[in-house]
Amino acid sequence: MEYGIVRCKTALSPSRLPGLAYSLNPYFGCEHGCLYCYSPSVFRSEAVARSWGTFAKGKSNIAEVLARELQHKEKGTVGVSTVTDPYQPIESRLQLTRTCIQLLKKHDFKVSIQTKSSLVLRDLDMISGPKFEVGVTITTLDSALANKMEPRASPPDARREVLERCHDKKVETWIFLGPIIPHLNDDRESLERIIQVAKATNSRILFDKLNLRPWVMENLTSFLAKETPDSLENLPALLSAKSDYWRRTSAVVESICRDLDVRCERAFPAITQ
Numbered sequence: 001m002e003y004g005i006v007r008c009k010t011a012l013s014p015s016r017l018p019g020l021a022y023s024l025n026p027y028f029g030c031e032h033g034c035l036y037c038y039s040p041s042v043f044r045s046e047a048v049a050r051s052w053g054t055f056a057k058g059k060s061n062i063a064e065v066l067a068r069e070l071q072h073k074e075k076g077t078v079g080v081s082t083v084t085d086p087y088q089p090i091e092s093r094l095q096l097t098r099t100c101i102q103l104l105k106k107h108d109f110k111v112s113i114q115t116k117s118s119l120v121l122r123d124l125d126m127i128s129g130p131k132f133e134v135g136v137t138i139t140t141l142d143s144a145l146a147n148k149m150e151p152r153a154s155p156p157d158a159r160r161e162v163l164e165r166c167h168d169k170k171v172e173t174w175i176f177l178g179p180i181i182p183h184l185n186d187d188r189e190s191l192e193r194i195i196q197v198a199k200a201t202n203s204r205i206l207f208d209k210l211n212l213r214p215w216v217m218e219n220l221t222s223f224l225a226k227e228t229p230d231s232l233e234n235l236p237a238l239l240s241a242k243s244d245y246w247r248r249t250s251a252v253v254e255s256i257c258r259d260l261d262v263r264c265e266r267a268f269p270a271i272t273q
């Protein structure tokens, strides 16, 4: 893993993601190395895409830049983070995310955290009240499968604990259930187990399918060739706009959520219909 630092010119970027006014990414790169990650497509660089998951660089001046921006930015929800995980391993030393959250809290901005790491628990001393929400991505509760797909993220049980501890602190929580990948983690039992976690922690479910942005298929191919060889060839067709795969799978998620009385919505309704 290559670690390093970079400097940034801006800290808050306008966000078009549902519910967010801004995004804040204290790191460039992500050590978690999820095989399905499409964050690199944001950088439009083949070199970045090919090396994604092998480097994590802290934006050393981000707190300074953020403090300046917060003097004049209009209030709005800040997504922490959108193209990296704010609580990846190097954050335990650099504390860039922690410092940014302190600043956002001081300036009374709403903060929406999304992570796959139990390191977020370190910051529960600050994360409290209606200005915070914590989202945890759970693709499967099968730790062996999670370890193959998301090799350096916290295991699913640790992510469940994040939701439990936040729930105990009365912090609003949600589960990002995705990506749902055909024939891999889309069976009813697997989906229901995750939704049961949402039920137990009063979390909302946001669900999403695999997004085949550039380079994603390349990263996934050898993994899927071992795990689900029969469906590999059909994957792009199943995920195309013409296929009714996603309509059927969404109906399953929605019906489990209805049965368990769990709030549920598609993560990106405009682009996943």
Ligand code: SF4
Pocket (backbone or CB within 6 Å): 030, 031, 032, 033, 034, 036, 037, 038, 039, 053, 083, 084, 085, 116, 153
């Ligand atoms: S944690 Fe998020 S940003 Fe990091 S590799 Fe996984 S999907 Fe990509």
